[in-house]
Amino acid sequence: MKALVAWLEDRTGMASLMHAALYEHVPGGARWRYVWGSTLVFAFFVQLVTGTFLWMCYSPSGDSAWESVYYIQYHLQGGWLLRGLHHYMAQAMVVLLALHLMQVVIDGAYRAPREVNFWLGLILMQIVLGLSLTGYLLPWDEKGYWATRVATNLMGVVPLVGEQLQQLVVGGSEYGSYTLTRFFALHAGVLPALLVGFLVVHVALFRRHGLTVKQPLRGPDATFWPDQILKDSVACLAILIVVLLLIVRPMLSGQHGVSEVVSAAHPGDYLGADLGAPADPASQYSAARPEWYFLFLFQFLKLFSGYGERGELMGAIVIPGAVMLLLFLMPLVGRWKLGHRFNIGLIFCLLLGVVLLTGQAFWDDNLARESFAGWVHKPEAAEGAELTDKEKVAVARYDASESFLKAVEESEVTAARARELAGQGIPPQGAISLVRGDAKIQGPKLFAAHCASCHSYEDPRAGEIHSGKASAPNLFGFASRTWIAGLLDPKEIVSARYFGETKHKEGDMVGFVTGEDFAKVSAADKEKIVMALSAQAHLPSQEDADAADAAQIVAGTELIKAKVGCIDCHRFAGEGELGTAPELSGYGSREWLTGMIANPNHERFYGEKNDRMPAFAPREKPAENGLNRRDIELLADWLRGEWYEPDAAPSE
Amino acid sequence: MATSTQPTPGQKAQAKASTPAAAPDGRRGFFAKVLAVVIGSIVAVFPFAAGLAVFFDPLRKKASDSKEIMVTSLDAVPADGTPRQFPVIADRNDAWNYFPKQPIGAVFLRRVGTDKVEALNVICPHAGCFVGFSEQRKEYLCPCHTSAFAIDGEFVSGPSPRGLDTLTCEVREIEGRQQVWVTFKDFYCGIADKKAKA
Numbered sequence: 141m142k143a144l145v146a147w148l149e150d151r152t153g154m155a156s157l158m159h160a161a162l163y164e165h166v167p168g169g170a171r172w173r174y175v176w177g178s179t180l181v182f183a184f185f186v187q188l189v190t191g192t193f194l195w196m197c198y199s200p201s202g203d204s205a206w207e208s209v210y211y212i213q214y215h216l217q218g219g220w221l222l223r224g225l226h227h228y229m230a231q232a233m234v235v236l237l238a239l240h241l242m243q244v245v246i247d248g249a250y251r252a253p254r255e256v257n258f259w260l261g262l263i264l265m266q267i268v269l270g271l272s273l274t275g276y277l278l279p280w281d282e283k284g285y286w287a288t289r290v291a292t293n294l295m296g297v298v299p300l301v302g303e304q305l306q307q308l309v310v311g312g313s314e315y316g317s318y319t320l321t322r323f324f325a326l327h328a329g330v331l332p333a334l335l336v337g338f339l340v341v342h343v344a345l346f347r348r349h350g351l352t353v354k355q356p357l358r359g360p361d362a363t364f365w366p367d368q369i370l371k372d373s374v375a376c377l378a379i380l381i382v383v384l385l386l387i388v389r390p391m392l393s394g395q396h397g398v399s400e401v402v403s404a405a406h407p408g409d410y411l412g413a414d415l416g417a418p419a420d421p422a423s424q425y426s427a428a429r430p431e432w433y434f435l436f437l438f439q440f441l442k443l444f445s446g447y448g449e450r451g452e453l454m455g456a457i458v459i460p461g462a463v464m465l466l467l468f469l470m471p472l473v474g475r476w477k478l479g480h481r482f483n484i485g486l487i488f489c490l491l492l493g494v495v496l497l498t499g500q501a502f503w504d505d506n507l508a509r510e511s512f513a514g515w516v517h518k519p520e521a522a523e524g525a526e527l528t529d530k531e532k533v534a535v536a537r538y539d540a541s542e543s544f545l546k547a548v549e550e551s552e553v554t555a556a557r558a559r560e561l562a563g564q565g566i567p568p569q570g571a572i573s574l575v576r577g578d579a580k581i582q583g584p585k586l587f588a589a590h591c592a593s594c595h596s597y598e599d600p601r602a603g604e605i606h607s608g609k610a611s612a613p614n615l616f617g618f619a620s621r622t623w624i625a626g627l628l629d630p631k632e633i634v635s636a637r638y639f640g641e642t643k644h645k646e647g648d649m650v651g652f653v654t655g656e657d658f659a660k661v662s663a664a665d666k667e668k669i670v671m672a673l674s675a676q677a678h679l680p681s682q683e684d685a686d687a688a689d690a691a692q693i694v695a696g697t698e699l700i701k702a703k704v705g706c707i708d709c710h711r712f713a714g715e716g717e718l719g720t721a722p723e724l725s726g727y728g729s730r731e732w733l734t735g736m737i738a739n740p741n742h743e744r745f746y747g748e749k750n751d752r753m754p755a756f757a758p759r760e761k762p763a764e765n766g767l768n769r770r771d772i773e774l775l776a777d778w779l780r781g782e783w784y785e786p787d788a789a790p791s792e
Numbered sequence: 793m794a795t796s797t798q799p800t801p802g803q804k805a806q807a808k809a810s811t812p813a814a815a816p817d818g819r820r821g822f823f824a825k826v827l828a829v830v831i832g833s834i835v836a837v838f839p840f841a842a843g844l845a846v847f848f849d850p851l852r853k854k855a856s857d858s859k860e861i862m863v864t865s866l867d868a869v870p871a872d873g874t875p876r877q878f879p880v881i882a883d884r885n886d887a888w889n890y891f892p893k894q895p896i897g898a899v900f901l902r903r904v905g906t907d908k909v910e911a912l913n914v915i916c917p918h919a920g921c922f923v924g925f926s927e928q929r930k931e932y933l934c935p936c937h938t939s940a941f942a943i944d945g946e947f948v949s950g951p952s953p954r955g956l957d958t959l960t961c962e963v964r965e966i967e968g969r970q971q972v973w974v975t976f977k978d979f980y981c982g983i984a985d986k987k988a989k990a
Contacts, residue, residue, distance in 0.1 A: 186839045194845030204888070211888040217852060218845030225842055366821065370828035376835040565890020 147308075162365035164347060168357030170367035176240045177346070178372035179379055183233040184335065186380075188355075190226040196769060198260030198278070202317040202323035203570030205280035206418040210562055210571065213408045213415050220408030222386035227413035230272055232379055234433045235267055238491075245470065245487045248480055249352035255471035257345040262336055262467055267335045273326035276431055280320065282551050285419030288323075289315060294441075297452045315421060387412055417554035418571040427547035429505070436497035439504075449549065463490065508541035557581050560786050577770075583778020586771055590756065591615070611641040613755070616777050619677035619728025621685070624670045630654040642751045648709060649721065657705065665699055669706075672696025677728030678781050719743040733776035737767070804808055817849075855888055858977045858988065863899060866970035875902040875925050875943065877914060880976050891967045899959060899974055900925065900932070902943065911961035911974045912945045918952035932956060953984045 149155040166174070192245060197216060199208040203238045207341065214217040241261070244250060277288040295306040300599065311318030329661045388411050391401050404410060419425075430438055437460065442699035444451035455762035466486060515534035527535065533724070554575060560575040575581055586596060588605050596610035617623045626632040633653045639645045652658055661669075675686045675693045686693065697713065700706045705717030712724040722745045726732040738757040740750045757765040757772055767775075845954040861877050866873040870876055877900055914922045921936035923975075931948060932941040939950030947955040960975040978989045 182835065185836075189839040189843055193846055196847060207888040212846070216846050216849045216889070218842055219849075222842045225839060366825040366828045369832065370824050373828055373831035373835060377831050380835050380838060513800050563886070565885055566888050568889055568891065 158346075162363070162369075164364040165351075166351060166364055166368050167353045167361045169359040169362040170371050171354070171358065172356060172371055172375070173243070174351060174368060175372050176236060176243055179375050180233065180236050180240055180341070181343075182231050182372075183379065184238055184339070184394050186225060186229045187233065187498075188332065190222055190229070191332070193222055194226055195328055198324070200278070200317075200320040202320065203568065203572075204276060205320055206567050207562070207571055208414075209279040209281075209415055210559065210566075213412060214406060214562075215408075218411035220406075221387065224412035227407065228383040229379075229388040230275060231431070232383055232434065232454065234272060236379070236622040237268055238451040241265065241676060242487055242491070242562060244352075245483055246262075247352050248355065248474060250481075250483075251474050252471075254345075254349050254352070257342060257349065258471050259468060260342045260345065264335065264338050264342060267331050267338065271327060272433070274323045274432060277323050278320070278327060279415055280419050281416030281555070282419050282425040283414075283416045283428065285421075286425040287430045290428055290438075291430065294452065294456045295450055298457060299453070410658070411641065415555065417551055417558050417561075418575060420572050420575065425547060426506075426543045427545075427551065429501075432498070435501040436494040438502035439497040460483040504537065505544045507542060508537045509545055512538035512541070534547060553579055561784060563786050564784065577774070578783060579774045579777035580783040582771075582774045583783075586767070586775050587615075587778070590767060591775070594752065609641075610636060613638050613642075613749075615779055619674060620679060620682065621670050621674045624674050625666075628653055628658075628666060628670065630659070640788070644749075644751060647749070652709075655701075661704060665704075667754060669695035669699050669704065670693045670696070672700055673727055674722065677732075677780065678724055679728070679780055719747050721749070722746060728780070730773070730776050730780060730782070733779060734769075734772050737772045737775060738765075759771070803850050820881050858975050860895050860973050863901065863911075863972050863974050866907065866909070866972055869901045869903050869972060871903060871906075873903050874910070874927070875900040877925070880974065882976070897978060898922065899976070900956075900963070901972060901974075907970065909963055909972050910944070911959040911972075912959075913957040913959055913976075913978065915957070915978065915981070916952060917954045917957060917979065917981050917986075918950070923956065927941060953982060954986060956987055 145155065181500045182565045192255050194212065196209060197212045199205060209223070212223055214220075233526055238771045244258065244261065273288070276284045278284065295309060296302045298305055298526060307313055309535055311320070311322045325473050337500070386697070390396050391398055401407055401410045429435065437456075440459075441452070441455040444455035447454070470483045470486075475482050512534045515531055516538045557578065557580060558571055558575050561578055562571050567573055584597075584605055587595075591597075592605050594610065594612040597605040597616045598614050598618045627638055630653050632638055633650055634640050639650055642651060671686075671689050672693045673696070674682065675689075675696075678686070678775050701713050706712060708726065709721040710716055710724045711718050714725075721734070723732070736745050737756040741748075741755055742756070746753070754766065756767040757769065759765055760770045793826045798913055823865055835943065837908035849908060856878075859882055861880055861882050868876070877898055879895040880899055881893050882896045883897050884891045885900075898914045898980070902910050904910050916923050916934040916936065918934065918938055919936055919940050922935050923932040923934045925931075926933050929940075930943055932943075932945070934940070934950065934952070937951050940948040941952070941956045942948050945956035957977075957979045959977065962973045964971050964973050980989060981988045
């Protein structure tokens, strides 16, 4: 053994190298205040290790980036932990960086002979921030996608070369797979390599100069091993524990019970870093914000809004660049006693500025809605009254906060749904195709955009969708038994929930339902009619009920066909004529509904008696229509409550 | 990276100002060393542990799903007993992706009697190349290392450790049509045992 060690030492000098590394002189003995540099090295080490393993699972392409991260988070064993470590350690690293910088400045550790090492440290800081920025995009979720787009769009304001610079970074003028390959190469290759290189020189210079000792010394001199290493390890352990706590935070905050998480088939469903909905370049995400440690820059930029391109240039590039320059000049300024004080003052001012701006950004987004709610309701009450400037500002800030919070809320719903949909397996076009083709997500959006100006949708369980006063029937539960029972109720049919606000209020149907003949139909028969008509829709929610009441449905069908007089106006099961009233065969079915939305003026539906409902797709050419076929189908599916729901039991 | 060189003026000044390095007191020093090693190891190993858990995910036992797949109609299999190659089409899961109706492999089908068919996986059990059927020699030949197999899949010559892998094959009559159904599996290569892949 000894011979082997001696041989190795002879050939490599390893033992002396180890000795030099471990027995570094620590004047005055080990102290806690010396741990910060080591914790940063540790954080980088964790990033290097976890990043390498993540690399083995990640696919940098527009239709597989989100998908591979989804797979890491929700399917691979321990993926949530690995991703959580990488995500939160990155944040810890930025905090440690700030602490390290502050300590160096306050202790004057940038002064001769350490100027160069201070500059190296600042370069390292830039690299770490670059890693954060590039890493934020890689999951290709709404948040990362839109926030990074904002960052790269700002590059465009750089004079002369802005446009080209932006195209080089983005890999073209649009975000896409080429953006991801470039960002990933930067994130996993170029920047870490640079970081390692600069770090080696940084540490070597640190060893050359020795510790910047804090006077007065507290005890006898010691060596790095074991006392300082023990303190460093304990500090690293503390940081690791903090990161782990952040990873399991949903469990600690009571969002999910401990037993719920522990007994889950996959803890990634609850724990670890957040994964938003897959990025959709076609739909703006109004809550695009950078990672929290860049929020101050985002907020700072807001101060320059209204000054146009020049303002952007100042806020995004000139002033941050000038601040960086001041940091770089610190060792030179610090040669004078007053200069050192200036540096300390500067670093505290910067810190204060960052804290204030971050707080302001957080407040504007998350708390302004509540604070300004009073302001907004006041001017609404006095309609038409001129708003004071103060009120205008309040309303604007309320609106901004409102749109942010709403976007966040919507995004969370979409993200959860995307996860559900991805559980069936993702088609090669990517998860976004699942989201775009999902009636549960798209239905309410389409309804709000195209239908809600007249129709309301009042779901007693999940809230309402309507804008302004409803002038057409409430379509919640359309064609269900409850809905049809209401339509056939003499009081209900003339209410605003059905025909009360339409010209059909004076029409034949209202006349029939409120008339004497229909009043003579027994309640039991009416129930059968409701069942039979509703069964035409084949609603997924009524599948069991339809099967159970088959006999009554047959009886109801006969009543509609022969006894009650429906076919005097409606066509049903081969009886009656088209053109006077909507066809009852297949009433509320997918086919019926898509046809109705496409063209209510068709003789199968309301024909000439149509009140005000526009035809959304009367023409063959999709471009000439208000809605395309697919959107109409999504609307129909959503109204019918027809969409994919995962089995209660997890598939794996 | 930690090469101490000439002490700088600053270092000299510090060295003068402080007392010389004292050897840590025996028991306390030992305790500190053990603790440093233990805690240092924990923090160093932890990220590897998380990474390795993910790395070893492919070794998790997954339920092997040998699928019965309709490969072709009986008419398509030559009546004279000549083997013909058919693709096997099935839904395929590839990590996060799901591909409906993709070729997942291929089989040789050969009639043995009027309505009985035998199926062989086209993969050579030596190193996994696709074998071809030679009409001339009435043998399956592997293009990679020239293994040869008889028409029924029996090993004839070459480096292959076993004959071609037979698959369960059935002719079923569905809606008046005779279809060939194969229970499709892939097997590990290079070993004498026929061991199905999970």
